[in-house]
Amino acid sequence: MRPEARYHDSGPYxxxxxxxxxxxxxxTLLPFEFQEVAVADAWRQFLAMQVGPLRSRARQxxxxNALMFLPLGFFMTAWLxxxxxxxxxxxxxxxxxxVFCLLVTAAVEFGQxxxxxxxxxxxxxxxxxxxxxxxxxxxxxxxxxLAPLVTVGRREGLQISGARALGLYAAFYVAVSLLPFDFFLSLDELRARLASDHWSWWKRADYCLESLIQCRMLEAAQYLLAVPxxxxxxxRFDRRRAGPALLAAIAVGVAVEAAQWLLVTxxxxxxxxLLRAAGAASGVLLVPALWRLDLRRMRNRWGGTLALLLVxxxxxxxxxxxxxxSEFHGDIxxxxxxxxxxxxxxxxxxxFVPEAVAIRSVLLNLMLYAPLGGLLWLWCGDDRGSxxxxxxxxxxxxxxxxxVEAGKLFVDGLRPDPTSVWLGATAAWLGWxxxxxxWRQHRLTPIRRSDVVGNPQPPLGKRVQALTPGTRGEDRRVAGSGAQDAGRWGEGIARDASESGAESLGSESVSRIARSIGVMLLIVTLGLAITWPVASPWxxxxxxxxxxxxxxxxAAWLLVIPVLVPTLNLSLYTGRFFxxxxxxxxxxxxxxxxLRWQAGRGIVSLPRTVAWALAVFALSVAISLGIGLLPLPPADANALVHYTNNYNALRDAKGFLWALLLFALLRQSQLSVEDLMQRWFVPGMALGLTGAAGVVLWERAAYPGLFDFEIRYRISGLFTDMHVGGPSIEAYLVMATPFALLWAWQRRHWAWQIPTLGLLVIVLYGVVVTYSxxxxxxxxxxxxxxxxxxxxxAVALRGSRRWRLAALALLPLVVAGLVLPHMTGSFFESRIMQLESDLDSxxxxxxxxxxxxxPGLREAVFGSGLGRFPQAYAWGNPEGRSPANFGYAKRAEETVLRLGTGDSLFINQRLSLPHRGDYIVEITARADQxxxxxxxxxxKHVRHFFTCVDxxxxxxxxxxxxxxxxxRFNTDGLATGPxxxxRxxxxxxxxxxxxxxxxxxxxxxxxSDGRELLRNGDFSQGGRYWYFSTDHLWPWRTENQWLEVFFAQGWLGLLSFIxxxxxxMLALLRSAARGVFDDACLLAALAGTLAVGVFSAVFWSPRLSLLFYLILLLGVAARYARRHNQR
Structure with missing residues (x-):
């Protein structure tokens, strides 16, 4: 079979x-600073374009532009x-x-x-x-x-001969040297060139306007870049003598520099x-020396030392x-x-600079930071590319x-360029x-003397086949490792036999302890449920x-818990938020x-980097939990009702701790992590989103009205932690929406996309009416x-599944395009108009x-403690406000609710009035003035009032x-609606x-018939059935998730969280980039949630913290297990 007749993966293209x-x-749309132009005027301007003279600046x-579109045409054609x-x-x-490129360029030119x-x-x-x-x-x-090379490279790593790699480098070197290809096209331009000082027989007049060290470094770069x-x-020369190759090298070096003379810029x-010719000639003479080098031995013995010497x-x-x-200054x-x-x-x-200057700037930045990747590889690199x-x-x-760019802030005459940060990352990665x-090519195909003298290479197709003669490389590795594994297994039989009894005894002891813990926890759970303030029997x-x-x-909990997160919350009735x-x-x-523990099952595996980061973050949570909790306050009536109490640390930590504990218990399931995700967790998240969507519809229908977009009402769903504000409802909708699409994708029949469409309409509606x-x-x-x-x-798939996936991904955009224009009102517009002022706030x-x-070292490293921000704000805010200034106090033998002032505060209890009519409120209280x-x-639902009597x-x-x-009051006109x-x-x-x-x-x-309708009206049970709400939302959160972690957990927590x-997310991104839509949806849920966290503290809600970490850990574990099984 011919090499080109085989199937090639179109994914990379x-x-x-x-x-x-x-x-x-x-x-083409930089700098993204748009102006107001009527469409009709824009169309007339577009049609009035004329062809002008193509002078040198325009040719650049x-x-x-031609080079910008060349990759698009190349890869698009390759893909198809x-x-x-x-x-x-x-x-x-x-x-x-x-034609597609023509349409794209016409569209972007019109948009300009x-x-x-x-x-x-x-x-x-x-x-x-x-x-x-x-x-x-x-x-x-x-x-x-090229296609066979890419196909083999995707499977076994990039396999390319050294000669071909050098040839590609030579072509790239010449092409870059001639950028931006603005050659002379007229005698006038030639005369201007002859009269300019941009050329010289030896050194130009503007040759070295920079510092001396910069000039020497640029000269060294010119020399070294010509060596390959x-x-x-x-x-290329099929002779053992270096003479012809040496003459050709000198000629090429001179010719490349001479070609610069033909460019306007x-x-x-x-x-x-001379520098280019000397570099190329040195490359010719270096070949025999490189042939004699043992690169493996040199790198293993001296790589780290060399890196330290060069850094x-x-x-x-x-x-x-x-x-x-330049001169430095210290003016902050x-x-x-x-x-x-x-x-x-x-x-x-x-x-804002000419194309030639921009190109040189990009290349210079790449040259500056690529050596960093090389140094890091010398220090800790291997032959794995991932x-x-x-x-x-x-x-x-x-x-x-x-x-470096930050240093320019303190240098006269220099301006930092944020682009350099992106180029630095790219260059370092390229160097690595x-x-x-x-290194991999040196290990797989060591240099032979025939390669040095330039014997003809076999055709590419034959070399590709030679790499895979019957059995692929990875198959041969598996076969070899299997024999080693069998030998190791045989050597361990005696040890296993001697240790089996001890292991069996230890496993039985662990199972017995686990069952005892399970019994105690079950008793505690049922005891708490029996004494629950409301709905106890249910x-x-x-x-x-x-x-x-x-x-x-x-595995049923993976379905049930995600459903309960947005649908079961009775805190407004019980008064329990902790x-x-x-x-x-x-x-x-x-x-x-x-109770059903089976010992010996180990734990669910994670990638080493994620596992270490998780361990450090868990350590930081434990330390900050201790800081926030201690000294332990009395467990009185105020312990679990106010966020300024030290016990708020437990509430702050429980989302992560629950997620960590549940993840550790995953191994007790018989299913793989991937099956648990697909069969249980994804449907659970989709069902939870459906329940949340139903709650959103109910709330909107009951309070402002489904289609009333003028009332200043923001939904909260059943996330009752929003009694002091917060991003809970919008963060949950963002987090769960990708799972609805993933669930629809996992269904085989397209008809499942119809209910998904309806659900997306409601979800996008819900996000809009959060006005967040x-x-x-x-x-x-x-x-x-x-x-x-x-x-x-879609790139990775074939057939109808490709189009179904593309249609499913476009579904939210279609829904948004159809629905959003009908959901904007004055409140929406006012929220958008307040963006700048709110950002300043x-x-x-x-x-x-x-x-x-x-100010101490402990706060810097370990933070101020989990849950401590409301307390710090109450004590230290410069306005002297006292957020939620209330508490329960003992007076004689009675408990009283002590209600202060200093900030917005309402104490609330849910009512269930038997009928409309007259009621009487009786108050026994006293004041200090x-x-x-x-x-x-x-x-009132959670925080916003509607019709009231007062x-x-x-x-x-x-x-x-x-x-x-x-x-005395009358309830006629209250609790309206079907x-x-x-309400x-x-x-x-x-x-x-x-x-x-x-x-x-x-x-x-x-x-009127004498029935008491308030519960715990004498406050003898503390805050049972009561809850507070406020219109002042700053005291409770830092309103940035990373800042929230930094305040509570210090640098240790912030760095480990990052x-x-x-x-x-990078692990999921790599998998998503290879076409795994499941991981793309998980990544979308995480990225969307963190995007909400840029301007809000998402983990203010422990429920969202629980879901976030479950999604992260389950997704990464499923991907890791899938990769491990594919090896």
Missing amino acids: GWGALLSLLAVLYL QWMA TVNLRSGFARLLTATLVG IWLPYRNPSLHDISANFTGGVAGAALWLAAGRR LGLWLRQ GRADGFSA VPYVLTLFALTLGN TRAREQFQSLRLLPFYYHY GARPVAVALLGALAALV WLCTWV LVVALIFYAAWLWRQS FDELDLFLLATVAVIA RAGYLGMVVALGVILAGALAG RKAHWRLVMDLRG PSRLALFVCE DRVHLPEAGSNEGPWLW WFAR QLTFSFANTTNDSIIDIKRLSLMS ALTLFG
Whole structure:
């Protein structure tokens, strides 16, 4: 069979086409500063384009545009034709690709009318179209030779001969030297060149305007970059003598420099030609020495030492080339002002300089930071091209560039360029990858003398076949390792036999202990459910049925818990926010799994980087939990009702701790982690989202109305932790939406997408009516990741599944396009208009958060403690406010509710009134000064009031009469709406007198027939049935998730949290990039949630914290298990 007749994976080309298209759109729409232009005016301007003269500056732009579109044409044609056999079909497809490139360039040129710094141009359209056609033609010419190489490279790593690699480098070297290809086209330009000082027989007049060290470094770079040319030329000449190759090397070096003279923007001189020729000649002479080197031995023995020796010169060179001889200053104010004026968009500043300058800047940055990747490879590299190390190298490259660019803030005359951070990461990764590739090729195909003298190479197709003669490389490795494994197994028989009895005894002891713990936990769970303030019988029955199901199917919790997160929350009725109904089901889960414990099953595996990050983060949580909890306050009536109490640390930590415990118990299931995800967790998340969508519809129908977008009402669902604000509902909708799409994708029949469509309509509706800008951002990020993942999956799939996946990914966009225009109102518009002012308020709040941190070393390393921010705000806010100023106190033998002032505060209890009519409220209270107690009976869900009846009770000064005082009211006009969407009633009261304290001894609400309707009106049971709400939302959260972690857990917690989320999401990203749509959806859920966390503290809700960490750990574990099984 001919090599080209085999099937080739189109995935890499599809990714190349997608990235090329995104790059084209990004670069053509810079700087993203749009102006208002009517569509009709834009169309007239677009039609009025004319062809102007193509002068030298315009030719630079023309060539830059052509080069920008060349990869798009190349990869698009490759993606569509890599497996086509018909020459006519290939040519027709390439023609269609050219038409596609023409449409793209016409669209972006039309869009540039709305950019104040850009104008549509026929020259740009022709250049873009030419570049796309050239890319398509390049694939048609070289694709048959490239496709087998890519196919084998995807399976066994990039296998390419050293000669071919050097040839590719030579072509790249010449092409880069001639950028931007603005050759002379007229005699006038030639005369201008002759008269200019940009060329010289020896050194130009403007040869060395920089510092001396910068000049020497650039000269060294010119010399070293030409060395591989000599290596390639020595290989090409089929002679053992170096003379002809040496002459050719000198000629090539001089010719490349001479070609600079033909460019309008070129700089040419004899000294540079000498450097290029010397470098190429050195390459010719180095070949025999390289042949005699034992690179393996040198690297293993001296790699780390060499890296240490080179790191100091590299750092000095880096700072010398970037910061030069400019004057430093220490003015922090100047640096801050310059930083605030920076535009952080990548390549923003490249737009305002000529193309030649921009290209040189990019290449210079790549050359500066690529050696860092090489040094890191010498220090800790291996022959694997994947894993966490390349990612860490890229991050270090970005960090190095960030340090350099930050240094420019303190240098006169220099401006930092944020693009350098991205280029630094890319360059360091490329340096690492290049060293890894060279090392791998050296191990797989050691240099032979015949290679040195340039014997002819076999055709590429034959070399590809030679790499896989019958059995693939990985199969041979498996066969070899199998024999070793068998030997090791045989050697261990005796040891296993001697240890089996001890292991059996130990396993039985562990199982017995686990069962004992399970029995105790089950008793505690049922005891708590029996004494639960509301719905106790229903909870007991539900827990018994759940425990029975879990006993039969240990994975059932993965379905039930995600469903209960958004649908079971009675805190507004019980007054319990620290330990709620979900915790009962979690306790039952642990109890049943412990009862059916089977020892010896180990733990679920994670990648090493994720496992270490998780361990460090868990350690940080434990330390910060101790800091936040200690000293342990008395377990009195105030312990679990107020967020300024130290016990708030337990509430803050429980989401992560529950997730960690449940993940550790996964191994007790008989199913693999991947099966647990697909069969249980994904349906659970989809069902939970369905339940949340139903709650959203009910809430909107009951309160503002489904289609009333003018009332300033923000939904909260059943996330009752929003009684003090927070992002819970929008974060949950963003987190769960990808699972609905994933669930629909896992169904085989397309009809399942119809209910998914309806669910998406409701979910997007719900996100809109949260009126949360952070929620909008999170949903956009989540849907963007899903779309990218679906495109990657469509590239990897074939047949109808490809189109079904593409349709499924486009479904949310279609829904958004159809639904969103009908959901905007005055409140929506006002929220958008307040974006800038609200952002300023958040920035001020973030600065206050940093000021409230303790100054000590412990606070810096380990944080101020979990759950301590509300307390720190209450004690240290500069306005002197007292958030939620209330508490339960003992007075004689009675418990009173002590109600202070200083901030917005309402104490509430849910009501269930038997009928409409007259009611009486009786108050027994006293105050330290004449005060007013405001009483309300309102239609209220969590925090927002609707129709109310209210009154004010005037209390005399201390020592006077305690009452009782009476308030009579009528409920006609309250609790309106149909039976299925009736508004809930809440009894509320507040102290409206500044600097006063009211002790409330007893509250009573009685119907006309004498029934008591308030529970725990004498506060003898503390906060049972009562809860507080407030309109002041700053005191409870830092309103940034990373800042929240930093405040509570310090640098240890922040860095480990970043590492945990980063490594986990990168693992999912790698899998999603290979077309695994499941991991793309998990990544979308995580990325969307963290996007919400940019402007909110998502983990304020322990429920969301639980789901987030479960998604992260389950997703990474499933991917790790899948990769392990595929080996």
